[in-house]
Amino acid sequence: MNQALQRMRQRLMRPHIIVGLVVLVILSALVIVPVAEILFESFRLQDRDVRRFPGAEAGQWVLFYWERVLASSLSQRIFYGPLINTMIVTVCFTFLAMLLGVALAWLVARTDMPFKALISASVVLPYILPAWTIALAWTTLFRTDSQTLGAAGFLQTMTGMAVPDWVTFGLFPITIVMVINYYAYAFLLTTAALSSMNRQLEEAAMMHGASLWTIIRRVNLPLVLPALVSSFVLTFATGLGAFGVPYLLGLPADVQVMATYLYTSTTLGRYGDAYVLTVILIAMAGITILLTSRLVGLRQSFATMTGKAGSSQLIPLGRYRRVIGIAVVTAVGIPAFLPLGLMALQSLQSGIGNFTWDGFTLDYWIGKNIRGFDGVLVDSRMLKAIWNTFFISFVVGVISVIAAFASGYAVAKGRGSRMATLIEQVAFIPYLVPGVALGAVFLAMFAAPIGPLPSLYGTTTLLILACFVSQLPFAVRSGTTAMMQIAGELEEAGSMHTRSWLTIARRILIPLAKRGLLVAFVLTFISTAKELNLVIMLVTPRTEMLSTVAIGFMDLAMEQFANAIALILVAITLLGALVAKAFSGDRK
């Protein structure tokens, strides 16, 4: 009996179990409680619908909203139509983004192609931009004078060529713009995996006379599988939840996806419909993750970062090396830098649209009193917003790295166990909760004191907490990817020398997972800086962020300011990425 207890104690005291339990408890409090409230609320009569049921009271249990969404005369328009569009966009977008991201990652990490730094920068750049900016640039480029606005875009003005309507608005441009925006997921995660892989494996294959294609298929591919799965899940879920791009490029063609209708129902105050749609979105993504984790769970572990040194031999591309390099730089450079250029131009123009030398002005950057506002670099409120954005994003990035490490460790070491699966699934949920809904739930949870915790209302702490939760999916995914590659023997070797797991973590695990953790920091830092729908519920006068300021300028049709702010966001995120590199001591 005593021995059984002892064994159980030993089992529970293993580091990954303890870490896993801690992670799970925190996740439950921050993720499951909000989601449970959304689920409850979808069955409760909302204030504004009380009038539909004489004698009813707000908060009483009803199936009204589920019926409205799934089986009423409104369903086709508010659910089934958007559902089909969502699936088309998500499937096409995921396929293309994975294909491009992984192919580029392989070229950058494993071959001797030139211009690698430039290519990496070009892939990441569109991801740094707020989603709406590239969609806006797309319409500026492609719209024609026969469409609603009656104005020719840049392309038609320059060449006289009018593209068909489906190029400008609808499912096609949504898919393409989203690929440009988000193929960085697959690229970043796969590059990290490929770079930290032991190169002897490839060399061994080469020595046996394997062809390039065979090496990719039989050596590289299986080894980066965890990274592929992570990028697939992130990309797919991004597709399901995407709002900004379909909003700008879909609505003019009357194309609704689930996220845009969800947004519409929240702006209309129809929270009942919104809760139902949120629950359905969460369920859809949950099923996807369940299927992928089952798929991968069947495979054995591929630990590739072992104690033996690897040389840095790259696969030669031969005499086409330069040609391939130039072609790739062009292909990824244009979608990355063209929108940026257009934004910079726009922020320097006194009028919107037609770009002229006469209209050139620095007013929106350093001017005084332009229709009541000061330039973005001199306005005190703007400077505060810049600081808030940087500070909040940085702290979220740091906490996320800690979470990434802890959860990645628990998941990787406990792979296949129920706890590992649970952590992965729970951590992924916030990705599917629309920002507005998550913000509202956090407001309700933390506006009043909870036990010893003081009210967090109006503090940056609340913003940091909410942003951290919304970034958990990135953090846990990147952490898992990084930790999966570290062979257990390294940790075991460490444990022969010291009994302290923390020392092992500090001296062995963290240095080895550095690259993956860096990716976690960069992804979460950037996403937090861009975050809008979530923080708009939580900002107070003291805690305004750049994105909330920018949306006000869009409403006022002062796009110059909005563009200038978007450029500042780019600068902040680049700065964050550089700081992360400096801290990690990464010389590459």
Place this chain on the structure above:
Amino acid sequence: MKTLIAGALITAVGFSASVCAQDFDEWLQAAQMGAYAPEQEDWEAVHAAALNELPLQVYMTSSRVNQPIETFSELYPDLVVEGANIPAAEMLERVRRERAAGNYNIGLLHADSPEAYLSMFGDQLVSYVPPEFADVIPENARDPLLVYRYLPTGVTYNPSVYPDEAPVTNIWDLTTEEFRGKVLIADPLQTGSVLTYLTTLVGMEDEMAAAYEARFGAPIQLQEDTAGWEFIRRLLDNDPVIVGGTRDVAESITNSSELLVGFNNFSRMREVPTGRYNFTFVMGLEPFDMVNLPTHLTVMAGNESPNAAKLFVRHLLSDKGGAPWFEDGNPPSRTDWSPSEEWAQPIVEHTKVDVDYQYLLETTDDFIDFWTINR
């Protein structure tokens, strides 16, 4: 299971935390507002009292929130006002959540959809009219809520395409074959002002029926319940061009060389003198030119800075404090005000109808469903 209980607890705490009506009455008494508002304010005493209060927190649906705060701090350098610009959709839900959780920090709101606030917060809303404005703010603009400014909304066209006269004289013209595919509408499900405008049209059923008869010479044959709903359905049957926002409407009409009309807000006119847009409002339209959409300025009962709120309301109503809106195409409810900018002059001559809060409250959701099904 534990998490389920936790979720239920949180919801329950949220509902039980609301303060009862009697507390608000006590607050009004202490703050000297509502029924306890004095005939004349001793502004120096109000100022002195404000110095002992927490900084006033202001939410506005307008991004110009910081401009009146700056001019206010020139008048009262020793008082701090903190303003946030929050989009209309989030503000209502956010204030509801705050107050349900027992947080009464917010002192002053400036938002549209007064009816939604009335139905949700009722006696927690205080209409405070400083005594010096008592004579210039009409009864319907101060009771039940203080209307701060209007967003007049009507039918627009391009005056370069129609230099002599407007292309329409009756709102039912928009349902005729001549205007098939020519009417621009900012999606009412995305643009609150258009939603309120069209819902108000639905409610003017007698006026709409009379306008129909004036246009076609015979009484209307109804397929829908009223002439108002009939108008919306026929408008939708006429293949209107539904766009994302009023900005798109202005831009399309500006760039078009052919027949196009569209609904828009008067405040978009501010971009006409700058050369960005070229459009104007139909004047002399049957049954009326514009719907006068109100935005309200409301003190929230229970806040910690009632005296600062009084001073700030007075400042916002003044020419200087209100300039960021009044001079930008959003006329105040004050009857003694007239625009100083030339482009804004016609607003005085347009015929305008006011919204009916109760009707909007009862009908807006039906309109949304009707629009969704018939679109």
